[in-house]
Amino acid sequence: MRVGILGGGLQGCCLALSLAERGVDVTLFDRNPRLLSRAAVANEGKIHLGYMYANDPSHSTARLMMRGALAFAPFFARHLGLATDSLTVSRPAAYIVHRDSQRTPDYISGYLAAVHALLHEASEGKRGAYFGRDLADQPRKWSTEQREAQFDPQIAVAAFDTPEVAIDPVALADMLRDRLSADRRIDIRLSHEVLSVKDAKSLEVAVATPDGVLSERFDHVVNALWDGRFAINEKRGLLPGRPWLHRLKYGVSFRLPAGTALPPSATFISGPFGEVVSYEDGLTYLTWYPVCLQGISDQIAPPADWPTYPPDPLRSHLLNGTLQAMAQFVPSLRNLDAGKLEDVTVKGGVIVAWGQTDIYDPASELHRRFEIGVTSTGCFHSIDPGKLTMAPWFADVCADRIVGDTGVG
Template structure:
């Protein structure tokens, strides 16, 4: 019987899995090496709750995002908010896909949107635009929510140094558990999937005016997206946000921590130049206030796959995803294993079916008549 479960990593996946398992009655212990939850990639990203519009080239990612978005809003109604004007635009020259094809893909995926010809700000070079219902994540509110819900199940400010798997369980820091969920994206244990680590640099900007969320797709493009503070936005760029592509988490951390002012200014110049090709009022509307540094883990390959995968190695689960809204997929994979393991306790070596059939036959006279005839 599975009853004690350890989780390493206090990001969105670790917090959701831990709180869900705790609500189901399991004894849960979540280890986070920082002194607060959602401290790394989960709290250092573009704050976007995806619906699937970002991924016209990967059906699986779109479907997981579409379904996960609806479930997220239902499960956590106070941990995200609407964006009054959320635009996806397809540039006529720089996009890898034309607007008609993009629109057809999104329609066939069953994602709601509204096509528009004009926005509240000037947008240059767009073949087409749509308005979407994607939302912005409220990270500080989420952090406080999970801290309260998990309570004494949390071990904050503790980096796990000992994990030993046996036939019947996993020992974590000398304590026995039935299962372990590694939600660190390869920073604690190696993921059984070819992957790389990508240190990243986004930029924070402040504005005194209302400005829409603007995302340009698809390919080596850029986006401006609001944060939980409605006066602060992030600027992200597919070619300029990454700092490197390396094979170890330690090397990614070293590169991230070595970023200096000159690097930030260089990236800022490139990213502002790129976004201004589409949003000519960007520099007049925003004031740069600082960088955001993080590390992403991505699968190796040319496909645009950011869907969620769950790998099991004995008593250890490895979670891998590029989207926050697919937390429910990961949880369901783990629960299906728990149900199968717990159901084994009710299985016996033999089945009483034949005995029951014969007994019913005797009671109804069928078996007796057959004997008399013979």
């Protein structure tokens, strides 16, 4: 059996590993000259345990995210030969209630406690699965003194400890590229733009290559194209009957000068705020929604000219604007001179999600992310990972479906 995987982001790469592990030969197509070059490396790397989704009172998003999160490190432990606690992770995030939050501190406190109870249940028998971390402690509310020491207390009106961490997606991508290219079952085709998937005797994938248009047949095809997914599905009459949004969002990362106090990792909820992701070695990632959200589109595919690496003056605007906004309420960021930071990267990517209105609207569907995953129509499968967090688990779900379907493995 041969499987064609469309898209070499994290979802496509995880699926290639899952299928190869089950004894299936795969061909992985990507239009870029390098695997893992788009959203897979332009994200913040938070491995969501569900705390972020306080505007989904059904808790369905939290339940799904923790399932993905608990499968994340074990997947890479299996495929990269690492112990679950050996991937580098950020300092755990404090959840901060912004004074303009769509939810009150009491509501957030209750929500975090409810998610913790769900996490307790979900992690039973999976000790150490979340990067070797202890998930037993309930999110703890910070004292006023503690909050005042780290944030402007007028803006950060409540703070809670959580065990939630982020991984560095760039470091993960480097390890994965090496791993995939060494796997004899995985045939990688770069600079191959997928044009269509047609029904022939088997499924026929047409690709534009530097040598012209070629087609190849497969027993199963999986669409893991992320922001390119709807365009291919539409040609197969598989367009969803509901609105979606493509959003272009940027983040800024840099290394703090030696000797600088590390900022806390912090996630501001609920609404159009931002995050600080802080690593022990000084690597710092910042995003502030009002500055970093730079495009929104309800078209079949996002505009082709949305840049991953923005040119100046946009780059400087993103760097300085984000730093200034966050420094207003995270004092440890105040004395940084943007011009003197090392390893500065300003990078963005597309976020695909169901919805019609932006997150400024508390009722926006963007606050709920549980309607994602693998959809199969015969031997054609389409994966909406929804989040980086979910890619390894959905890869195993899809691989099991394909292998179960044919008996291979």
